Amino acid sequence: xxxxxxxxxxxxxxxxxxxxxxxxxxxxxxxxxxxxxxxxxxxxxxxxxxxxxxxxxxxxxxxxxxxxxxxxxxxxxxxxxxxxxxxxxxxxxxxxxxxxxxxxxxxxxxxxxxxxxxxxxxxxxxxxxxxxxxxxxxxxxxxxxxxxxxxxxxxxxxxxxxxxxxxxxxxxxxxxxxxxxxxxxxxxxxxxxxxxxxxxxxxxxx
Ligand code: SF4
Ligand code: SF4
Numbered sequence: 001x002x003x004x005x006x007x008x009x010x011x012x013x014x015x016x017x018x019x020x021x022x023x024x025x026x027x028x029x030x031x032x033x034x035x036x037x038x039x040x041x042x043x044x045x046x047x048x049x050x051x052x053x054x055x056x057x058x059x060x061x062x063x064x065x066x067x068x069x070x071x072x073x074x075x076x077x078x079x080x081x082x083x084x085x086x087x088x089x090x091x092x093x094x095x096x097x098x099x100x101x102x103x104x105x106x107x108x109x110x111x112x113x114x115x116x117x118x119x120x121x122x123x124x125x126x127x128x129x130x131x132x133x134x135x136x137x138x139x140x141x142x143x144x145x146x147x148x149x150x151x152x153x154x155x156x157x158x159x160x161x162x163x164x165x166x167x168x169x170x171x172x173x174x175x176x177x178x179x180x181x182x183x184x185x186x187x188x189x190x191x192x193x194x195x196x197x198x199x200x201x202x203x204x205x206x
Contacts, residue, residue, distance in 0.1 A: 032105045037086045039106040040079055042121035047099035049075045049123025049137030053090035059083050062090065066125060066134055073125035075137055081109060082117035096143070126161060128191035130181060135191050157189045 004012075015021075023030045032038065054062035054077060061083035065076045079100075090100050099121075111117055123137040135141070135157060145152040145162040152158040186198050 026108070030107070032107055035103065036105055036107070037088050037102040038104050039081055039109055040084055040086075040090060040100055040102050040119060041104050041106070042077065042079065042100050042119055043098060044121055046096050047077075047121045047123065048096055048139035048143045049077070049121075049125075050095045050140045050143075051075070051077065052093055052095050053077070053100050056089045056093045058087045058089055059085055068125065068127055068132065068134060073127050073134075075123045075125050077121050077123075079119040080117060081119055082111075082114045095140075126157075126189060128194055129188040130185055130190055130194045133191040133193065135189060156187050157195070160187070160189050 051062075051064050054060075054064050061080045063078045063080070065078065067074045067076070086102060088102055091097075091102050094100050109117065123139055126135045126138050126141055127133065128135055138161065141158060141161045145158040148158065152162060181194060181198055181201065183198075183202065185194070186202065190198065
């Protein structure tokens, strides 16, 4: 029989004195180390609905559901943490750096029904006043306007969204959908496609 090495004997004696180093989980809760990547959690107050996390997600476990028929139009992000590999890319690339975090230390995620393993966040959408296409999440537009400062006044969509948030402009333009795009539509909340058409019309005519 092979004789144990001295180092192994020392380890065995130490283990007898110190006791087991393994945790007693699940019989006793385990204290995760600092910076442990646990369950990804959305934070409603810091999420602006930009969906950057969904675009970078390694396993594509964050789905985006836009509902323009809701009042107000809504974007729901649904994270299936049963498909998550806890890589942390969503947190790393979060536009606000605080909208989604894995640092809560929640690790006991076992369940009987995987469809319950979801984490969601909702944000109001802004839609184009001329064609109804999605422009972006309201909080995202406000975030961009805030970052741009005075430069936001170069973009009517940002002006109207941020001033509207202050109650300085009307939310409804009252425009008929059948009406062709005209110069007055320049001062409306519009999607990039309609704005491009309007600017080209303004520069080059019909
Ligand atoms: S931790 Fe990775 S896999 Fe999990 S939601 Fe974030 S990006 Fe996706
Ligand atoms: S703010 Fe962060 S958590 Fe919210 S949608 Fe954007 S990237 Fe995702």
